[in-house]
Amino acid sequence: MAWVVILIIAKSLKLEKHGFEIKAYSLTYKNTQVQSVLSKMLTRTKRGIRVFADVSVVAGFLMMGFAFWFLLNNLMNFFVEPTEFAELTVLIPGVTLTSAPAIMYFLLSIPIVLVIHEGAHGIVATLEKIKIKTGGFAVFIALFAGFVEPDEKEFDNAKKISKLRVIGAGATSNVIFAFALGALLLTNPIFALVVPEPILGWFYEAxxxxxxxxxxxxxxxxxxxxxxxxxxxxxxxxxxxxxxxxxxxxxxxxxxxxxxxxxxxxxxxxxxxxxxxxxxxxxxxxxxxxxxxxxYKPILNFIEWDPQISMFLLWLWMISFFIGIINMLPLPILDGGKFLYTIIEKNASEKKINIIMWSIYAFTLIVFALNIALSYVKSGWFTI
Known part of the structure; x- marks a missing residue:
């Protein structure tokens, strides 16, 4: 019902004239001026962005490894240490997100996370002299996406290291933002819910x-x-x-x-x-x-936190961190798939590379799906 209302409003406001593409199942916005904005940002922060771009390559490998470790370790916990099994679900408004506060926090967090993610892709592409044709966002009924669209020919002809910098930048920016936000939230008692040992003992009185x-x-x-x-x-x-x-x-x-x-x-x-x-x-x-x-009482207890702001920032931290990490899984629609393909391309025949990639895709999808499925086996169909 909400989606129908959105489509009616979009049509009545004639958003097609302002860069929107409206379909029965999606609403997409594209802006062709992204390149000029990114170029202006780069002139002021070029040295820092270059360091960030190099860090993104190393971080890409680390995040991919961490994502696999987390999912595989979680599967093992289901059978060996059931109390340590972390239940996972895909966040979809109206399906797995059903409470009004959860939907509100999710909808407020997603644009921030997408702007940071896609902005990092775009500014590193600009650094590597890869043209950005458009940038924007899309809504597919209840799923959200952001994008920057590089010139395909320039991207394909770029050096391998340049491609890896561009691809890894998005997830790296999300995780760096999550670490910065997490440092602030260490003054918040509610953040103790997600802080692991031994860090929990350093910053909180149990x-x-x-x-x-x-x-x-x-x-x-x-x-x-x-x-x-x-x-x-x-x-x-x-x-x-x-x-x-x-x-x-x-x-x-x-x-x-x-x-x-x-x-x-x-x-x-x-x-x-x-x-x-x-x-x-x-x-x-x-x-x-x-x-x-x-x-839990934070040792650094110098901020008087509002409960609603606390919950919003906790959601923002969670979505930013996990979108960054999960996005580096090697799947076709994620940055991890492009990252891995860029590493192995031109090192074997196209046929052999496709076999390797689809084998990795299948393994990753099975591991990811099992985590979701076993969560429902443990607790049934659960919503937030």
Missing amino acids: PDGVLIISIIEGSGAEKAGLQKDDLITGINGVVIVTPFDFQKVDLKPGDTVTVTVLRDGQQIQLPVEIMPSPDDPDRGLVGIMRDNAMS
Whole structure:
């Protein structure tokens, strides 16, 4: 419905006269003045852009390696350490993004990430004296894309190192931006959700556990003797530090688990029978109302963060970082595919190169798809 409204507005405003191309399934904007803008930017920052361009080649290899390591390690975790398996989904407004705040943060973040990504491609291409014909963006119903369109002949005739600089620049700019934004967010308690050890311990004071606000009457928690103001620190040996740690424990109705709490400075272990959730009888509950506030305290605590700004910046960080990393996977539509093809082209016959590339594409797609599929196996169809 939203897409139909967008098309009607685009048609009524006659956007075709202003560089837009309108189709039933897409809305595309192209601007032919991108080259002049990039040239002006380059005259002021040429030395820095040259360093960035060289870094992008090395970063391209590193990001491709990290992307494979993350996806393959995540698959192994599903079978070896299920609690460490990171559930993945493709972010699509109206499909996997269903809450209004999530859609709003996503829609605000995507243009920023695309401008940084495509701008980096364009300015490095200008540095390498490769003409940019057009630049712009496209919306395919619920999917978004940005682009700069180089002159195909000039790009094909460019040196291999020049091509690698141009291709790697987009993803590198996103990851560098994510690192800069992440450095600022280290002053924000909500960023502790995504900061790995040992960095987490360097910048945050860890909480002792999750506070019990109240006990559900007649629950296993009440019968076991859990009390208001107890701090839950563990369940069946799983360390509980934040409310999200409860998701690491497999709670089945009727099972008895060992809950470790801190009470008046003393550690107590209590056997608690898991009760069924009133909303979903197959889902188990300990039988408490818990404090869901983030308990991590940043050591660099000098900014008073607004909750909505915090969530927007967290989304912006997440999208920028993962678009940068995933974009370097060797797939036909991603920069990683072009990056890898540029490395091996002219080193073998076209037929052999195609066989190698499509074998790599198939392997990458299988690994990526398995991560998505196993996420649904673990938690079913989930939305954000």
